[in-house]
Amino acid sequence: MSDTHDPxxxxxxxxxxxxxxxxxxxxxxxxxxxxxxxxxxxxxxxRIAKALAAALGKSKGPLMKVAQMVSTIPDFLPxxxxxxxxxxxxxxxxxxxxFVRRRMRAELGADWQSRFTEFGKEAAHAASLGQVHRxxxxxxxxxxxxxxxxxxxxxxxSDVGQLKTLLGLFKRLDGSIDPTEMIGEITDRxxxxxxxxxxxxxxxxxxxxxxxxxxxTVPEPIADLSTDRLLTMSWVEGEGLSAYEDAPxxxxxxxxxxxxWTWWKPFTGYAVIHGxxxxxxxQVTQGGESLNLLDFGCIRIFPANFVAGVxxxxxxxxxxxFDATYAAYEKWGFENLTPELVEVLNVWARxxxxxxxxxxxxxxxxxxxxxxxxxxxxxxxxxxxxxxxxVKIPREFVFMDRAAIGLGAAYLRLGAKLNFHRLFEDSLEGxxxxxxxxxxxxxxxxxxLVLQA
Numbered sequence: 464m465s466d467t468h469d470p471x472x473x474x475x476x477x478x479x480x481x482x483x484x485x486x487x488x489x490x491x492x493x494x495x496x497x498x499x500x501x502x503x504x505x506x507x508x509x510r511i512a513k514a515l516a517a518a519l520g521k522s523k524g525p526l527m528k529v530a531q532m533v534s535t536i537p538d539f540l541p542x543x544x545x546x547x548x549x550x551x552x553x554x555x556x557x558x559x560x561x562f563v564r565r566r567m568r569a570e571l572g573a574d575w576q577s578r579f580t581e582f583g584k585e586a587a588h589a590a591s592l593g594q595v596h597r598x599x600x601x602x603x604x605x606x607x608x609x610x611x612x613x614x615x616x617x618x619x620x621s622d623v624g625q626l627k628t629l630l631g632l633f634k635r636l637d638g639s640i641d642p643t644e645m646i647g648e649i650t651d652r653x654x655x656x657x658x659x660x661x662x663x664x665x666x667x668x669x670x671x672x673x674x675x676x677x678x679x680t681v682p683e684p685i686a687d688l689s690t691d692r693l694l695t696m697s698w699v700e701g702e703g704l705s706a707y708e709d710a711p712x713x714x715x716x717x718x719x720x721x722x723x724w725t726w727w728k729p730f731t732g733y734a735v736i737h738g739x740x741x742x743x744x745x746q747v748t749q750g751g752e753s754l755n756l757l758d759f760g761c762i763r764i765f766p767a768n769f770v771a772g773v774x775x776x777x778x779x780x781x782x783x784x785f786d787a788t789y790a791a792y793e794k795w796g797f798e799n800l801t802p803e804l805v806e807v808l809n810v811w812a813r814x815x816x817x818x819x820x821x822x823x824x825x826x827x828x829x830x831x832x833x834x835x836x837x838x839x840x841x842x843x844x845x846x847x848x849x850x851x852x853x854v855k856i857p858r859e860f861v862f863m864d865r866a867a868i869g870l871g872a873a874y875l876r877l878g879a880k881l882n883f884h885r886l887f888e889d890s891l892e893g894x895x896x897x898x899x900x901x902x903x904x905x906x907x908x909x910x911x912l913v914l915q916a
Contacts, residue, residue, distance in 0.1 A: 557586035557594045558612065566610050570693040578688060582608070592656060592760075597698060605698035606685060615657055623650045648858035651915070652738065656760035659694040661912075665759035666696060668910035669737070672729045678721040679754045699755040701746025704876060712880065714751040719879030720886070721754050726870055727890045731774075733903045734765040738862035740869015742876070763862040764907065764915045767900035768794060773863070774894060777887070780812050781820050788812065796857030804854055807847040814840040815867060818883040827874040827883065836872045 563584065567575045576582065581599040588595040593611040600606055627646055655661055663684035670681045680699060688695035707718055722745065729735045737744070738761040746755035772794030779787030789805050797808070818827050828836055848854055874881075907913060 557589035560584050562613070563596065563610060566613075566693070567608075570690045571688065598695075600685075606688070606695050607682070607698045608688075609659065609694040609696070611657065611659065611692040619653055619657060623653065643855065644858040645856050645861050648861040651858075652761050652763070652862065658691060659689060660691050662694055662760045663689050663696075664910050664912050665762040668735065668762070668906060668912060669729065669756065669759060671906055671909060672733055672735065673725065673756075676724065676728070677753065679725045679756055680748070681756050699746065699757070701748040701755045704742050704745055704747060704873060707747055707751055708876060708878070710751060712878075715877040716879050716881055718747055718751050718754070719874050719877050719881055721752075722870060722873055723881075723883075723886050724890075725754060725756055726866065727887070731770060731890045731894060732899065733906055734767050734770045734899060735903070735906075736763050736765070736862060736866050737761070738763045738866050740866050740873070742873060745873070761862070763859075764903075764912065765859060765863075766914060767896050767903060769796070769859050769863075770899060771896040774891060776812055777816050777819060780809065780816050785809075796859050798855060798857075801851075803851045804848075807844055807851055808854070810847065811840060811844050815864075819887040820884060822882065822884040824880050824882050826878070826880055827871045831875060836868060836875055 563586075567582075571578060578600075579598045580601055583597045585596075586594040587597045587607070592615055593609055596608045596610065598606050598608050623646075663686065666682060666684045670683060673679050673681055682696040682699050685695040685697070704718070707715060710718075725745075726737060729737070737756065737759070739758055741758075744757045746757065747753075748755060772791050775794060776788060776791035778784075779791050785802075785805070788809055789800065789802070792800060792805060792808060818825065
């Protein structure tokens, strides 16, 4: 069969052409950005945001994933930008059987099909970096085979370069936040997402940390059927959170409580977070009694003193102790702070910690829609930083903030009402930084992982 009729080769050619297309798309968006910032008046930001979203919508792949990441960090972009980017969906047409067959042969050898009794030719799920196929092992276990698209490493580097250019322009024109460290953090995590061997270790780590918890199930990686570009894991099934938005209040509260512990237990106990709060990464099982946690490409492992800083800030804001908040931000990694900048950062801290300081059953944010969670407060922070900043956000802040906001939005989607103060206090019971560091070192060693830079 000629090259012109090879579906995989045609798709691959299209993907290889993405660098030029992305550059053209973003150049147009960048020009619109600059022109509207200078001449656009009150509606300039809105027009820039629409141009940026339109450009990214044409690019697909890693850059769209990055755009989704930054759209869920409220203080990273103006609200107009976040609103437009939040509509982007990291879905891509699945590549066909010729690609699947060649990828599996390349990763497992010419006899790869003998390793399975069944292998679905159609993808069960396709996203920006790869696609998933359901298969069955000879012992009867159902598994998910996650295949990485070709040329993703070069695509990531190209897309990250475009993002740096665009956000560099944003930094010069806006001036409220220096995103240098944030871009570096996002870049590092995105590169890690291409390493499926690392993701398998992340999955194994979470399997250890949550092994005895009845409220969550973590898929099990299948080591001898996994490589750098193929990740095979046990197949899990459940329903999306949206299926429970009209469930009885107690069911919704149970789901939200399970989400809290699934996220906070690894963080306060081992200084590890699941950094991708996308609702598709949670499945509800057993009628709302338990969850499946999915996708371990974006896991953030912190030094123990960062978690201590989070706890210190919680207590400092609770006690209205300005000097203690100053010290907590420094422990987080904020540099060149001034009392004026700390006052601005405290606007955000009081919002994030507010539900945890309020000892009553409540929603996480009364009268706020899920997609607007944190937007008003972030806008106020950016306004004040334009007067008193800029502030350079430390890289450790990025996925901590992103995951917390994603979790809050999930609570709002569920209409959950909980005593967040009691939950958080329970999560801190017996907290000790040195003991946390020791537990973390042991867990990382078992999983073959190390602290991230």
